[in-house]
Amino acid sequence: MSDGTLRALALLIALFQHAGSDSRISFIGIDEPEAGLHPAATAVILGALREASDSVQIVVTSHSPDLLDNPEIPTEALRAVSWENGETQILPIDAASRSALHDRLYTAGELLRMGQLNHGPRQRGESVGSGVRISR
Numbered sequence: 001m002s003d004g005t006l007r008a009l010a011l012l013i014a015l016f017q018h019a020g021s022d023s024r025i026s027f028i029g030i031d032e033p034e035a036g037l038h039p040a041a042t043a044v045i046l047g048a049l050r051e052a053s054d055s056v057q058i059v060v061t062s063h064s065p066d067l068l069d070n071p072e073i074p075t076e077a078l079r080a081v082s083w084e085n086g087e088t089q090i091l092p093i094d095a096a097s098r099s100a101l102h103d104r105l106y107t108a109g110e111l112l113r114m115g116q117l118n119h120g121p122r123q124r125g126e127s128v129g130s131g132v133r134i135s136r
Contacts, residue, residue: 006039011048014028031060032063043070090119094120
């Protein structure tokens with residue numbers, strides 16, 4: 001089997017390891033689920049992530065515009081991450097990005113390719129990472 005096939009199998013096992021059992025996990029973190037996969041397979045991986053998110057919280061990090069090209073990714077599920085002044089900031093995307101996605105002018109992947117998928121300003125008194133919510 002190819003490395004991509006083995007990675008996809010490992011990802012699916014991680015996502016659905018609780019299926020049919022009484023033991024539950026509460027969180028799965030996945031870094032770059034599209035790595036090693038054919039770009040056409042990203043839609044299948046995204047579907048599996050969404051299905052698994054019905055029963056477990058899933059956080060996915062990715063630099064892949066191909067993964068983010070799916071217009072069905074809810075805008076409120078996206079977070080922009082940056083490193084500024086020695087601190088990591090995880091914040092909702094800015095108003096311009098939200099508007100472009102809402103109006104279906106661009107996909108999140110297209111905005112990322114153009115360097116326009118940014119986070120909004122941190123609110124006064126808001127700690128880094130506050131308000132981070134992964135939703136379907």
